[in-house]
Amino acid sequence: MTNITNTAENPFFEKPKYKASELSQTFWENAKLNIFVVQQCKSCQSTRHYPQYLCSHCLSDSYQWKDIENHGKVHSWTVCHHAFHLGFKADLPYTLVTVDMNEPGVRAMGIWRGKSDLQIGMPAKGQFIETNQGGIELIFS
Amino acid sequence: MIKDSACVTGIGETQYSRNSTKNAFQLQLEATLIAISDAGINAKEIDGIIPIGIVSGTSDEFIENLGIEDLRFSSQIPHGGASPVMALQAASAVIKSGICRNVLITFGRNVSAAVHKAGSRIHQMQQFHYVTEFEYPMGNVAPAQIYAPMATRYMQLYGVTSEQFAEVAIACREHAILNGTGLMKKRITLADHQNSKMISDPFRLLDCCLESDGGAAIIVSSPEIARDSKHHRVFISSVAQGHPYSPGAITQRPDMTSLGIAKAAKRAFDIAGVSHKDIDLAEIYDCFTYAVLRQIEDLGFCAKGEAGHFVQNGRIRLGGELPINTHGGLLSQAHVWGLNHIVELTRQLRHQANAAQVENARVGLVTGYGDLGDGAVAVMRRD
Numbered sequence: 266m267t268n269i270t271n272t273a274e275n276p277f278f279e280k281p282k283y284k285a286s287e288l289s290q291t292f293w294e295n296a297k298l299n300i301f302v303v304q305q306c307k308s309c310q311s312t313r314h315y316p317q318y319l320c321s322h323c324l325s326d327s328y329q330w331k332d333i334e335n336h337g338k339v340h341s342w343t344v345c346h347h348a349f350h351l352g353f354k355a356d357l358p359y360t361l362v363t364v365d366m367n368e369p370g371v372r373a374m375g376i377w378r379g380k381s382d383l384q385i386g387m388p389a390k391g392q393f394i395e396t397n398q399g400g401i402e403l404i405f406s
Numbered sequence: 407m408i409k410d411s412a413c414v415t416g417i418g419e420t421q422y423s424r425n426s427t428k429n430a431f432q433l434q435l436e437a438t439l440i441a442i443s444d445a446g447i448n449a450k451e452i453d454g455i456i457p458i459g460i461v462s463g464t465s466d467e468f469i470e471n472l473g474i475e476d477l478r479f480s481s482q483i484p485h486g487g488a489s490p491v492m493a494l495q496a497a498s499a500v501i502k503s504g505i506c507r508n509v510l511i512t513f514g515r516n517v518s519a520a521v522h523k524a525g526s527r528i529h530q531m532q533q534f535h536y537v538t539e540f541e542y543p544m545g546n547v548a549p550a551q552i553y554a555p556m557a558t559r560y561m562q563l564y565g566v567t568s569e570q571f572a573e574v575a576i577a578c579r580e581h582a583i584l585n586g587t588g589l590m591k592k593r594i595t596l597a598d599h600q601n602s603k604m605i606s607d608p609f610r611l612l613d614c615c616l617e618s619d620g621g622a623a624i625i626v627s628s629p630e631i632a633r634d635s636k637h638h639r640v641f642i643s644s645v646a647q648g649h650p651y652s653p654g655a656i657t658q659r660p661d662m663t664s665l666g667i668a669k670a671a672k673r674a675f676d677i678a679g680v681s682h683k684d685i686d687l688a689e690i691y692d693c694f695t696y697a698v699l700r701q702i703e704d705l706g707f708c709a710k711g712e713a714g715h716f717v718q719n720g721r722i723r724l725g726g727e728l729p730i731n732t733h734g735g736l737l738s739q740a741h742v743w744g745l746n747h748i749v750e751l752t753r754q755l756r757h758q759a760n761a762a763q764v765e766n767a768r769v770g771l772v773t774g775y776g777d778l779g780d781g782a783v784a785v786m787r788r789d
Contacts, residue, residue, distance in 0.1 A: 281529075283543045315536045315658060341562075341662060343554030344607040349525030349547040361546055363555050363657045374541045374657045385562050400543050 280352035282400040288316040291330050296393040296401050303371055305331040314371045335391040337366035337373070342383050362405050364389045375403035408495075409677050410641045411502035412509075413632035414786070416445025416625030417749040422589050422740035424518050426619035431463040433621030434514030435471060441623040442472075446636055447508055452625070454479035454500055454509035456493040459743055460531060461515060468510065479506050484533060486776025487691055488647065488666070490745040494784045495645035497626035507628050513745045514621035525549075533777050536655040549693065550614055552778065554606040556656055557696040560663045561608060564711030566699065568608055572599035573717045574695035574730075575612045575737055580723060582734025584762040585750075589618055590738040613695040615736035622745035624752070639789035640755045643769075644677035646670040650779040659779075667773060667781025668704035674771070675706070678785035682707055685785075686767045687754060688728060689747035691775035692735040701773055702730075705783065724762060732762045747772045748784075755788040 285293045295302040303314040308325035312333070319326050342362040348354035362377035375391060377383065389405040396402055418440030420426075420433050428436065434457075442449050449472040455465045463471075465480035479500045483489040490511060497509040520527075525548030529538040537552060546552055560566060575594065582588030594612060602611040632639045648669030652658045675681065688705075692698045699713035707728065708716040716722075722730040733739045733750035740746060751772045753759050764770075767788065774782040 280545075281542050281547075283539055286535075286539065289539060315540055315655065341555035341559035343551055343558055344604075345545060345551055346604045347550070347606065349551065350545075353545045353547065356545065359545055361541075361544060361551065361555065363662070372657055374544060374546060376544050385559065402544060 278351035279398055280396070280400055281350065282398070288318065292316060293401065295330070296403070297395055299335070299393045301333050301335045301366070301391065301393070302330040303333055303368065304328045312368055312370055314373070333366060333368040333371060337364040337389055337391070339383055339385055339387040339389050340365045340372060341385065342377060362389065364391065364405055373403060375405045377405050379406035407677055408498050408502050408644070409679070410629070410643050412498040412626050412642050413629055414624055414640050414642065414748065414752045415627040415632045415635050415637070416441035416447070417752050418444055418623045419587070419746060419749055420621045422587060422618050422620040424589065424618060426516050426518065428516065429519070430461040430514040430516050431467065432514070433516060433619065434463055434512050434623070437514065437621035437623040438468070438472070438510060438512045441510070441625050445508070445625040445627065447625065447631070450474055452508050452510045453477060454497065454506035456481050456483065456496060456509065456511045458483070458489045458493060458511060458513040458745060459515065460527070462513065468512075479509065485780040487693060487743045488774035488776035488780040488782045490743055490748055491645065491772060491774030491782035491784050492647050494626065494642055494748065495647060495782065498642050498645055501626065501628050507631060509626045510623065511626065511745065512621070512623035513743050515742065516619045517617045518619050533654065536658070541655070541657065550609050551606040552656060553694055553696070554609055556662050557608050557694070560696065560700065566711065566714040568600065568610070569596060570714030570717065571608070571613055571695040571699070572596050573722070574692065574698045575599055577717070577723045578692060578731045578735045578737040581732050581762055582738035584724065585733045585739060586761070588734040588739035589616055590734065609694060609696070615693050616738070616741050618740040618742070620740050620742050622742040622749055624745065624748055638756045640752050641787050641789060643680070643785040643787050644674045645782065645784040646673035646677065647780070647782040653777065653780060656778050663700065665700055665704050665775070665779050665781050667701055667775065667783055670781050670783050671705045674783040674785050680769055680785055684769050685728065685771055687732060687751070687764045687770045688730050689732070689735070689751045689770065689772040690730055691744045691747065691773045692731055692737045693775060695737070697775055698730065701775065701781070705771070705773070724764065729764050732759060732764060743776070744774050751786055755786055
């Protein structure tokens with residue numbers, strides 16, 4: 266375990282931002298509008314997340330984007346007490362949560378801002394928030 | 407079936423440190439020369455190379471530096487800490503098929519000189535692209551954070567405790583002290599573990615592996631070449647690999663606590679023709695204490711959720727029923743992607759492990775674990 270404070274410390278060190286790919290561009294454009302979209306196979310209708318070229322069920326490369334409910338249930342979490350990237354140092358301690366979305370087969374990771382006694386299966390409401398640094402965070406509570 | 411098709415004939419390790427003045431490739435070359443000498447072969451007799459890791463020298467660079475005029479096999483295995491054991495599978499296959507007689511597997515790293523520490527490197531690797539795009543911006547930066555939700559869910563569902571994690575760290579430390587080459591020299595207690603800094607709940611500092619500089623290398627040869635070695639012959643009885651689904655992001659697995667090694671374990675035991683009671687010791691990839699417990703379960707030594715109990719009462723310490731990580735592992739010896747685990751198992755099966763020797767060790771296993779859950783397991787035996 267290495268302490269990162271020995272690297273060039275800078276209070277304005279920015280958090281890493283998402284870099285959209287050809288496949289995920291639509292996801293991020295919708296996230297900016299606080300809409301959660303996932304790929305839906307045009308052939309067999311199954312949904313998938315994160316974005317990929319083929320439907321692993323029927324191998325079709327044809328898909329559309331489907332809006333899903335931004336809610337689900339807590340799957341697991343961690344409370345982070347060490348900043349491995351200086352951009353997150355001011356946020357310590359912060360909680361990362363994985364949520365089984367109400368859409369079958371879709372799980373998301375985000376930042377938990379709800380009550381502290383987390384439990385598996387607890388309801389989680391999600392919201393995409395654009396940060397003032399130009400990033401997008403998925404906040405659950 | 408590839409069974410007992412190849413032998414580990416040479417092992418080499420550099421000194422492990424946190425302040426090496428050599429770069430990763432120099433460390434790799436240093437370990438390689440030790441392994442070649444240990445095998446008692448000429449460098450020109452190496453006819454296969456599997457360089458391990460993202461900062462490794464290329465096969466071409468080894469050809470140039472070692473003067474290998476007729477390399478017959480070159481391959482790379484992009485599965486992080488599972489790569490060294492997976493390389494045993496490739497090496498066994500190319501030896502069995504007659505393509506090669508001596509395959510070099512080698513790894514080196516210098517992290518102390520690197521600007522980017524834990525948590526930056528993986529985001530330069532293609533296999534982590536989902537984590538980098540969707541999770542890194544939320545603060546899911548380093549392996550301790552990426553793995554922690556698996557451990558949380560495991561503890562919640564099965565009632566495993568942090569105190570039970572501690573025994574893995576303590577056993578590794580005891581063994582590192584006996585081995586003597588490890589970075590960590592000081593004995594630790596349960597209280598030390600419980601008082602160590604929380605990094606990413608449930609992982610405390612003493613649940614996390616080391617960052618270190620160093621190199622390790624092995625030579626895998628045909629059984630005929632191994633017969634002429636000055637060392638006792640050590641066979642690679644079987645190797646198998648397994649991958650979780652999906653492999654690219656822990657968060658997207660239906661069962662987040664599932665590992666690839668669960669698929670590999672039965673294959674490896676079946677091919678080797680051994681059962682769990684035949685295993686005298688196990689070198690288990692220990693990126694985190696939690697990962698050791700889950701692998702013990704998926705290897706079939708106990709049921710899922712029971713490893714916390716299984717490791718207690720000295721069972722995994724030297725002299726116990728199943729000594730684990732007799733060199734100290736990644737937790738207390740050094741982090742060279744688990745190639746040190748293969749070096750150590752070979753040393754044990756040759757009966758060259760000095761104070762850390764498992765008495766009359768005849769059959770052992772070694773695991774690799776990388777890229778968030780890809781797994782590999784090899785069964786090895788003393789001739």
